[in-house]
Amino acid sequence: MAARKLHQFGMKVTVIDKGRNFGGRMATRQMNGSRLDHGALSIMLDTPDAERIFKPLIDDGIIQPWYIDERQRMRYHGADGMASLIRHLGHGLDVHLSSRVDRISTVDGQWHVRFNEQTTLQADMLLLTPPVPQSLALSADSDMVLDPDVYTRLNRIRYEKCLTLMVIYDRPIGLPYDGFLAFGHPAAMKIVNNKAKGLTSQTAITIQASPEFSEQHFETPSQEVEDLMLSAVALLTNSKPLEQRLHRWRYSQAVTKDLDYYLMTTNPAPLAFTGDSFAGRQLTGAAVSGLKAAEALHNYGNVTA
Numbered sequence: 001m002a003a004r005k006l007h008q009f010g011m012k013v014t015v016i017d018k019g020r021n022f023g024g025r026m027a028t029r030q031m032n033g034s035r036l037d038h039g040a041l042s043i044m045l046d047t048p049d050a051e052r053i054f055k056p057l058i059d060d061g062i063i064q065p066w067y068i069d070e071r072q073r074m075r076y077h078g079a080d081g082m083a084s085l086i087r088h089l090g091h092g093l094d095v096h097l098s099s100r101v102d103r104i105s106t107v108d109g110q111w112h113v114r115f116n117e118q119t120t121l122q123a124d125m126l127l128l129t130p131p132v133p134q135s136l137a138l139s140a141d142s143d144m145v146l147d148p149d150v151y152t153r154l155n156r157i158r159y160e161k162c163l164t165l166m167v168i169y170d171r172p173i174g175l176p177y178d179g180f181l182a183f184g185h186p187a188a189m190k191i192v193n194n195k196a197k198g199l200t201s202q203t204a205i206t207i208q209a210s211p212e213f214s215e216q217h218f219e220t221p222s223q224e225v226e227d228l229m230l231s232a233v234a235l236l237t238n239s240k241p242l243e244q245r246l247h248r249w250r251y252s253q254a255v256t257k258d259l260d261y262y263l264m265t266t267n268p269a270p271l272a273f274t275g276d277s278f279a280g281r282q283l284t285g286a287a288v289s290g291l292k293a294a295e296a297l298h299n300y301g302n303v304t305a
Contacts, residue, residue, distance in 0.1 A: 135273060
């Protein structure tokens with residue numbers, strides 16, 4: 001969202017992402033010919049900001065209705081998986097994938113961003129969207145001294161973990177028609193049938209464990225975790241898993257957030273921190289955070305130009 005907004009302002013934007021696809025937890029995995037969402041599972045239009053941001057994408061068919069939850073709120077999903085929304089927003093941008101930023105520094109008031117230990121880009125402004133602990137680690141590795149107030153506030157942010165298992169079953173399992181079940185088992189708090197989203201013709205299931213289970217078993221060997229999660233789902237079905245893959249989200253969701261939508265410092269050069277660890281609700285909060293930070297950087301550039 002932030003990169004697209006800055007691009008719309010007429011600024012030259014470069015996106016650097018360590019993943020094979022950009023978008024972080026807006027993640028869709030290809031497995032055995034199926035697509036499975038395995039990070040953020042849905043989008044809600046539960047605030048005026050969410051309506052303003054996502055309604056045009058619904059009108060264009062980029063986001064589609066999924067199901068009505070227990071509070072009578074419509075849940076939406078990316079038409080071709082949650083990652084398809086990010087691909088749409090990133091179309092036409094200068095994007096470097098599978099690229100890990102390992103050092104940031106300033107020279108004469110300009111950012112120098114090194115990635116993959118060899119390539120350096122120069123920029124007037126920098127916007128960091130990773131989970132805050134990763135941004136702080138990058139700052140420390142780069143010998144950066146952050147504004148004390150900004151550092152203190154960032155350092156207060158805390159996250160919970162999430163173990164997510166993607167499974168292809170040999171036949172349907174006992175899930176509601178809409179494909180979502182709040183199962184409540186620690187090893188399978190949420191179960192999603194990606195077939196119900198129109199992402200596959202197979203029984204392709206995403207299982208997300210509770211924060212407590214995920215914390216307890218985050219370093220447990222994969223086979224043991226998979227067996228525990230599959231055993232929980234076996235309470236619903238006699239279907240047999242054909243293929244499975246575990247993903248460990250170390251920074252799944254911020255549980256202690258900053259109260260502002262972003263944090264920004266201009267010394268020694270403009271730098272903004274954004275994401276779902278700031279004000280707002282999860283996915284919508286992350287989008288608003290990026291948009292507001294983009295506006296702040298643009299306004300700062302106009303003032304100092």
